[in-house]
Structures are given as C-alpha cells and as structure tokens.
Amino acid sequence: MPNRPATRSLRLVLLVAGLTQLAACASGGKAAKLPSASVNALYTQLDQASQGYETALQQTRAGDAQAAQKTLDGALDQLKEASAHCGATPGCDPQRFFSVFDHLLRLKDGSFIGDETPGEGEDKGEATTAVPGPGQAGAAGSLPEAQRAVTLLRGHQLSELIAMNGPVKAALEMWLTQWRGNLMDAYVNYQYLRQEMWPQYQQEGLPEALLFGILAKESGGKVHAVSRSGAAGPLQFMYATGLRFGLSDQDGFDTRFDPGESARANAEYMDEQLKVFNDNLELTLAAYNGGEGRMRRLVGDNTTVSFYDPRIYGQVSQETRDYVPSVLAAAWLFLHPDSYNLRFPKVDGLTSSMTLKRAASISELTVCLGSANDMPDGWFRTLRNLNPRLDPQQEQPIGSQLQVPKMLKQVYAARCTDGPWPILASDLHNAVVPVLPDPPPAVAAADPVVRYTVRRGDTLASIVRKHGGCSGENEVARLNNLKFNHVKVGQVLRLPSCR
Incomplete structure (x- = not known):
C-alpha cells in the first residue's frame, strides 16, 4: 500500500483531469466522418493520457509513488493540451473526451486511489474491514471504509455494471441540478443510519453505493416515508413483500420502518433477484420497482437481455424507466463526487x-x-x-x-x-389549540320547484289551484315554456314550491 499523501495527491490530479475533460465536452462540435490529421493527433494524445494513467496506477501499486506522480503529471499535461484544442478543431468529437473521462473513473474504481468515504479526509486513518458484531452497532470505527468503491457485485466491480448511457447521464444531471437538495439530504440522513444499514448489505456482499442509490431514490433517507401505493420505510417495501422477507408488525410497530431490518430485507431481496436475473443489476432494480413477477414474464429465459432493449424498456412503466438509471446515477455519484464537481458535507455519523x-x-x-x-x-x-x-x-x-x-x-x-x-x-x-364544536349538520336546501304529471281532465288553472296557488298561471306557463297555457296528458310540469 503506498503512502497516503502520495495517494491523496494522485486523487487531486485526477479531479483536475476530470474537470478539464468535462469542460472540453461542453465546447466541442460534431464529429467529422473522416477525421483530419489534426483531429487524429488530438485523439492520439487522449489515448496516450489514458495509457499514462494506467501506468501510474501500476507504479502506485508497486509502491513507487514518485515515479507514479511523474507519469501522471505527463498524462495530465497531454490531456489538458488535447482538451484545450478540441473545441477549436473542426471535426473533434467531445464524446471521445467523455469516454476517456469515464474510462479513468472505472480505472480508479479498480485501483487503490480514491478509496476514502466521500467527504472524509486523511485524518480518519486506516479502517478495519470487520463487520460489527452483536452489541457493536454503535462502534462507527468498526465499519469498513477502505476500498468500498471497489466492492464486488457477484465478481464484478460495481462500476463495470453501470453503463454510462443516455438515461444514466440524464439522471446524473437531474441529481446534480433539480434533485441536488434531495441528494444532499439523503446523504446526511444516510450517514446517521449507516451503522445500522451498511453491515446488512456487506453481509450479503453488496456494494454500499448501491444501498445509497436505492435509499436516495426511494425515500431520501426518511425512515417514516410512505408512498401513495402503500410502500413504507427507508427502502419502501410493500406490505406483502415485506412479510416475505420478515418485516412484520411487532408490538404495534411496522418493522418496515426499522432501518436495520429494512436494509436486511432489501439485501436479501437483491440477493434473491440477482440469482433469478443472472446477476443483471438493471433487471434486478427494475424488479424491485416494478415487481419481480412482471419482470420475469418480460424477460423469460433470456436473462442476458438488456434492460434498455425495446422489448423490455418499452413494456415497463415510465416510473421504472426512470427508476433504474436514477438509482445507478446516485450510486455513481456516491463513488465519484469530486469528479462531478460535487462535494458531500462532512458528517460525523457516530x-x-x-x-x-x-x-x-x-x-x-x-x-x-x-x-x-x-x-x-x-x-x-x-x-x-x-x-x-x-x-x-x-x-x-x-x-x-x-x-x-x-x-x-x-x-x-x-x-x-x-x-x-x-x-x-x-x-x-403543550400549547392549547381551541377546539370548536362540530357544526350542526347542514340542512338540505328545499327544492325550489315541485314536479307534477298532467292527468286527464287537468287544466293549467286547476293544477295551480290544486297546489296551493303559490303562483299564477302565467308564471307556471313561463316556467314550462307553455304556449297559450295549454297542457298535455303525461306532461311533467315544474311548479314553484310553496315551502
């Protein structure tokens, strides 16, 4: 393991590189079908910068921090130069710069660089990887910190399973703009719930970033959240699904609202559905949101199908189409906040x-x-x-x-x-709010008219006399649009009420 100051320095350089590339993405034009020699030269610089970063990682793992820093500085210079010229070079494709940026982040997840908890600095020291045992839930120091960014999901790094496609990019923008306040609230809430929830996930071998992504999208870390459909708790379990995973009423308390129990049930659910869908994380998340029965019917025996395949994507609800990339984007930001100009607050969650x-x-x-x-x-x-x-x-x-x-x-x-x-x-x-007596029940307003069906032998005059003489013949005639005060047998007349 290299010394921490060198590691910290490498991380800061990566941040500068990432921000430089993002700026290039915003200024580029459309790619030409046949890149010119100058465009190809820029692309060559990008490739060399990416290779330089990989070399720097190898040198870091070997313990040669000085050589790694020199290699990374050279790669950074290449990257900055290429980024500066892309916007002014006709035919230069900014998407190539984003691809390099994405590639470097995935390399970072497989390295020893960037393994601290978001928002934490060097002063935390080394952390043990032991899961708290019974009676140790309050010991935050026993929670694993190191290398949680590279926690495997069934043998795959989490970053390998998050495709940086259009829906995920759009969700990243939402979390960084309109949902930014929700993301920050979810992060703060999670830090105080972490020692109850994260060990449940670790016991199932699931990444913490995934837990945060689900929590952020489902409830924002509000333990008592209840949806319009009846889903409840920080991870929003429906009642029947909660029962299946041991969430029930205990002495009048619905354990779906218990953060530790909810995280346990969620981890067990994810473990079960990952097996069903052959470790396809996107399909598993879609099942969590839209129902596993429906997803199994849509997927059938082809568990290798992409969630974004029109046969799947076009058949799920708009809510599920938004849910899956939103969870993955929140998880990605949990791992890489600095690379997206995002700073989570420092929270002492003990x-x-x-x-x-x-x-x-x-x-x-x-x-x-x-x-x-x-x-x-x-x-x-x-x-x-x-x-x-x-x-x-x-x-x-x-x-x-x-x-x-x-x-x-x-x-x-x-x-x-x-x-x-x-x-x-x-x-x-204990302020006393005046309590007013319930108002008396409203009396239904009397119908201003009565209805009378004309019988044989009736005339308008006889009908008016028979009903109390509350109005004259001309008034009744106008009320019923009668011509010459003539009535017909079976005709229904409206008469002013005498009440």
Whole structure:
C-alpha cells in the first residue's frame, strides 16, 4: 500500500483531469466522418493520457509513488493540451473526451486511489474491514471504509455494471441540478443510519453505493416515508413483500420502518433477484420497482437481455424507466463526487444511547437543540430516524433511552436539561389549540320547484289551484315554456314550491 499523501495527491490530479475533460465536452462540435490529421493527433494524445494513467496506477501499486506522480503529471499535461484544442478543431468529437473521462473513473474504481468515504479526509486513518458484531452497532470505527468503491457485485466491480448511457447521464444531471437538495439530504440522513444499514448489505456482499442509490431514490433517507401505493420505510417495501422477507408488525410497530431490518430485507431481496436475473443489476432494480413477477414474464429465459432493449424498456412503466438509471446515477455519484464537481458535507455519523434527564418529546428536544453543530434544518429528522418506534409528539419520561448523534450528548446536557430552552420547548409543545364544536349538520336546501304529471281532465288553472296557488298561471306557463297555457296528458310540469 503506498503512502497516503502520495495517494491523496494522485486523487487531486485526477479531479483536475476530470474537470478539464468535462469542460472540453461542453465546447466541442460534431464529429467529422473522416477525421483530419489534426483531429487524429488530438485523439492520439487522449489515448496516450489514458495509457499514462494506467501506468501510474501500476507504479502506485508497486509502491513507487514518485515515479507514479511523474507519469501522471505527463498524462495530465497531454490531456489538458488535447482538451484545450478540441473545441477549436473542426471535426473533434467531445464524446471521445467523455469516454476517456469515464474510462479513468472505472480505472480508479479498480485501483487503490480514491478509496476514502466521500467527504472524509486523511485524518480518519486506516479502517478495519470487520463487520460489527452483536452489541457493536454503535462502534462507527468498526465499519469498513477502505476500498468500498471497489466492492464486488457477484465478481464484478460495481462500476463495470453501470453503463454510462443516455438515461444514466440524464439522471446524473437531474441529481446534480433539480434533485441536488434531495441528494444532499439523503446523504446526511444516510450517514446517521449507516451503522445500522451498511453491515446488512456487506453481509450479503453488496456494494454500499448501491444501498445509497436505492435509499436516495426511494425515500431520501426518511425512515417514516410512505408512498401513495402503500410502500413504507427507508427502502419502501410493500406490505406483502415485506412479510416475505420478515418485516412484520411487532408490538404495534411496522418493522418496515426499522432501518436495520429494512436494509436486511432489501439485501436479501437483491440477493434473491440477482440469482433469478443472472446477476443483471438493471433487471434486478427494475424488479424491485416494478415487481419481480412482471419482470420475469418480460424477460423469460433470456436473462442476458438488456434492460434498455425495446422489448423490455418499452413494456415497463415510465416510473421504472426512470427508476433504474436514477438509482445507478446516485450510486455513481456516491463513488465519484469530486469528479462531478460535487462535494458531500462532512458528517460525523457516530451515534450513541442517551438517557433523558428531563421528560421530553422528540419535538421538544428538537426545539431546545436548535441548529447545534451547524445543522441548519434542525435535528427533528435525524432524531426521528434514529428512534423510529417513538411517536415524536409523545413525551418520554425521565430515564428513557434515546438514540442520538454522539456529538449531541454534550449539547443536550448544556441546553436541554435546565434553563430557558427546555421551558420554551415545553410551553410550545403543550400549547392549547381551541377546539370548536362540530357544526350542526347542514340542512338540505328545499327544492325550489315541485314536479307534477298532467292527468286527464287537468287544466293549467286547476293544477295551480290544486297546489296551493303559490303562483299564477302565467308564471307556471313561463316556467314550462307553455304556449297559450295549454297542457298535455303525461306532461311533467315544474311548479314553484310553496315551502
């Protein structure tokens, strides 16, 4: 393993290279059918830059960081020069630059470069790869950090299974623009749920990036999310599917809302369906969203078929067509945030059990904690996620145990056990809202007219007299468009009501 400073330096150089190539993509024109000599020269520089990066990786693995840095600097110079000239060279195809960019990211996933958790720096130190055992769920240090980017999915690196096609690129743009806030919220929420959810995935040998991608798309990390169709929990299980994987009611609590149990069930589901679909990740995700029965009928015996094959893609719902690339794009960004000019916030997700020194509900705790530790949106969502079995409005007695971010324990002791903030929180929480009595049932408005069927011997005058004389003959004639006040047997007349 090379020294960490050298590794860090290589990673930063890769970031510059990636951003340079993306800028070239935005400025290029259409490719010519027969590239000129100058265009071919640019493409040759791209190929040499890519080969130089591969050589640098080999030197890094061999422990020669100095040689690797020199090789990578040369490759970077070639890449920058080619990128700068592509936009001004007729016939230069910017897609070739994107292909090199994509290629380098996939090389990165197979290297020892870029193996830190997004948002974490060098000061975290080396991490063990052991899965927390029983009673160790609170030990964030036992969670695997190193090389999670290269976690295999049935013998394949995850990046090999994510095709950088049109739908995935479009989803990347959505996550980086309109959905960016949702992506950031999902990342923050996940960091506090990670020690419960990630070990379940690791036990099934599944990549963490995939778990994050599903979580981001399904609920954004909101443990109590419920869809219009009845799917519930952070990973949105339907009730029947949840039962099949051990999610049920326990003492009145639906365990679909339990993040650890939900992650376990999801990992088991993915494991089952990957076997069914011959490790085809896209078909497996489509089954998770659109139903495995439907996907099995569409795919039949040909499990090698692409999800984007018109025979499949054209038969699934628009929701599923959007769902699959959206999950894969979120997973890709989880692995490569810097390469897409994305910076996830640094989150200390370590949690701990805390004993209440004063009776309080989650809502009251949220008020007295305020925006402590630079949490502008407050701590309501995090506290709810970490304590899914509690009603957030129900006051918990002194001595109750709550799961909280460990860093909040000192804040709680300083702000929420005594002083003005818990008094304010209690006062707001216990405010009495006037309850008005239910209004009396509305009385149906009387029909302004009555209807009368003309019988033999009736005349308009006799009909008016018979019904109380509430109106004159001319009024009834106008109401029924009668000519010469003439009525016919069987005719239905509208008469003004006397009520």
